Amino acid sequence: MRYISTRGQAPALSFEEVVLTGMASDGGLYVPETVPQLSHDDLAAMAGLSYAEIAFRVMQPYVNGEIDDETFRTIVTEAYATFSHDAVVPLNQLDANHFLLELFHGPTLAFKDVALQLLGRLLDHFLKKRGERAVIMGATSGDTGSAAIEGCRHCDNLDIFILHPYQRVSEVQRRQMTSVLADNVFNVAIEGNFDDAQAMVKASFADQSFLNGTRLVAVNSINWARIMAQIVYYVASAVALGAPHRKVSFCVPSANFGNVFAGYMAYRMGLPVERFVIATNANDILHRTLAANDFSKQELKATLAPSMDIVVSSNFERLLFEAYGRDGAAVAALLERFQAEPTALADAPLARLRELFASHSVDDATILEVIREAHHRTQEILDPHTATGYRAAERERGEASVPMVTLATAHPAKFAEAVVKAGFPGVPLPPHMDDLLEREERYTVLPAELSAVQQFVVDNRR
Ligand SMILES: *Cc1c(COP(=O)(O)O)cnc(C)c1O
Numbered sequence: 001m002r003y004i005s006t007r008g009q010a011p012a013l014s015f016e017e018v019v020l021t022g023m024a025s026d027g028g029l030y031v032p033e034t035v036p037q038l039s040h041d042d043l044a045a046m047a048g049l050s051y052a053e054i055a056f057r058v059m060q061p062y063v064n065g066e067i068d069d070e071t072f073r074t075i076v077t078e079a080y081a082t083f084s085h086d087a088v089v090p091l092n093q094l095d096a097n098h099f100l101l102e103l104f105h106g107p108t109l110a111f112k113d114v115a116l117q118l119l120g121r122l123l124d125h126f127l128k129k130r131g132e133r134a135v136i137m138g139a140t141s142g143d144t145g146s147a148a149i150e151g152c153r154h155c156d157n158l159d160i161f162i163l164h165p166y167q168r169v170s171e172v173q174r175r176q177m178t179s180v181l182a183d184n185v186f187n188v189a190i191e192g193n194f195d196d197a198q199a200m201v202k203a204s205f206a207d208q209s210f211l212n213g214t215r216l217v218a219v220n221s222i223n224w225a226r227i228m229a230q231i232v233y234y235v236a237s238a239v240a241l242g243a244p245h246r247k248v249s250f251c252v253p254s255a256n257f258g259n260v261f262a263g264y265m266a267y268r269m270g271l272p273v274e275r276f277v278i279a280t281n282a283n284d285i286l287h288r289t290l291a292a293n294d295f296s297k298q299e300l301k302a303t304l305a306p307s308m309d310i311v312v313s314s315n316f317e318r319l320l321f322e323a324y325g326r327d328g329a330a331v332a333a334l335l336e337r338f339q340a341e342p343t344a345l346a347d348a349p350l351a352r353l354r355e356l357f358a359s360h361s362v363d364d365a366t367i368l369e370v371i372r373e374a375h376h377r378t379q380e381i382l383d384p385h386t387a388t389g390y391r392a393a394e395r396e397r398g399e400a401s402v403p404m405v406t407l408a409t410a411h412p413a414k415f416a417e418a419v420v421k422a423g424f425p426g427v428p429l430p431p432h433m434d435d436l437l438e439r440e441e442r443y444t445v446l447p448a449e450l451s452a453v454q455q456f457v458v459d460n461r462r
Pocket residue numbers: 110111112143144221253254255256257258259260307308385409410
């Protein structure tokens with residue numbers, strides 16, 4: 001198994017190389033050259049297995065023998081032992097055929113833990129094997145930073161530097177990052193906004209000479225290993241609901257499209273999926289593209305579901321590559337046009353996507369209405385991201401005989417603002433985090449200057 005770029009020009013890589021590399025050198029994203037298949041019997045045999053064992057079986061072909069089975073099994077088992085629920089990602093039945101897949105029982109209460117608990121361990125494994133160290137840099141306005149820190153805090157060969165805009169992230173989100181006091185974790189509060197922080201990280205990736213040869217690693221969702229880890233919960237939940245003997249539909253609160261692309265991969269591996277419903281907030285590029293063939297950037301809107309606030313949906317390129325028949329040149333041309341001006345997909349690829357994907361966009365007022373309505377009907381308090389999914393799932397549900405699984409991407413305690421606006425007193429943090437607001441914090445405030453940030457990285461990396 002090799003990994004190839006969606007733009008067709010970069011060299012093919014091994015699994016190890018693809019984990020250590022972010023974007024392909026031609027600007028594309030890496031995808032597996034062939035899709036491993038799960039047969040009817042393979043799926044049937046997963047009934048009743050633990051999440052870690054299903055994870056091992058689903059991901060093992062992608063690892064391609066580059067980690068021996070026993071070691072990989074240990075890595076997977078340790079990654080998912082950090083979750084506070086025995087089922088790791090439990091299903092919660094809302095009504096006759098609508099289920100919530102609770103992806104928020106990891107250390108930082110959002111679904112990004114599923115991927116980042118694994119990715120940190122994979123990076124550390126490969127770096128140890130090579131006798132190398134690496135530096136992770138990332139900018140965050142929320143969920144990714146804390147999940148990356150939790151995923152790397154025990155990694156001997158990694159130092160992680162996460163930039164957040166000073167005094168512009170919520171207290172819970174800041175404390176989830178700054179209360180991790182591990183020697184290899186460095187939180188930097190930038191005197192600027194999120195875009196300033198992001199620009200400094202981008203510039204550091206573009207010119208890495210300040211690190212004198214130490215590898216710089218990205219942990220955003222363009223890393224293939226994050227997608228791979230997310231395939232697992234589609235398979236595990238569908239098997240729990242009767243696959244391969246019956247079909248399932250999924251509704252996915254979406255932004256960069258990493259999550260729903262993982263679902264598409266599960267489908268391509270052989271999971272019987274009726275359809276995928278993509279839920280967006282008011283930043284609706286995915287919905288506009290699918291519903292109106294309007295593939296264009298619009299200004300960023302700050303919404304009550306902030307982890308879905310995006311202008312461009314980076315992983316959508318991976319799906320376009322499939323829709324365009326794996327024609328890297330066509331994908332490269334389309335995305336070049338898209339960067340410059342509003343554009344549209346060609347008819348045939350769009351028709352192909354519409355066979356499998358539906359979409360729905362949900363604005364802030366509706367998010368609040370859904371939180372109230374869902375509580376009234378089911379007693380559940382949804383987080384605002386999950387609320388977009390709930391509404392989209394109800395709208396696009398389709399046949400009653402097919403279970404609809406809505407992915408619950410965050411715990412409501414993490415997004416108290418929306419919950420309180422919807423009229424609830426708030427939701428307590430789960431027991432293992434109830435002292436978060438008393439924990440000691442550590443972070444460094446720096447001006448929004450590239451040289452100051454890079455000097456800090458050089459001085460502190462181990
Ligand atoms: C990151 C995130 C999303 C969006 O996921 P994508 O993979 O970018 O589509 C949705 N909800 C929450 C809570 C998130 O943190």
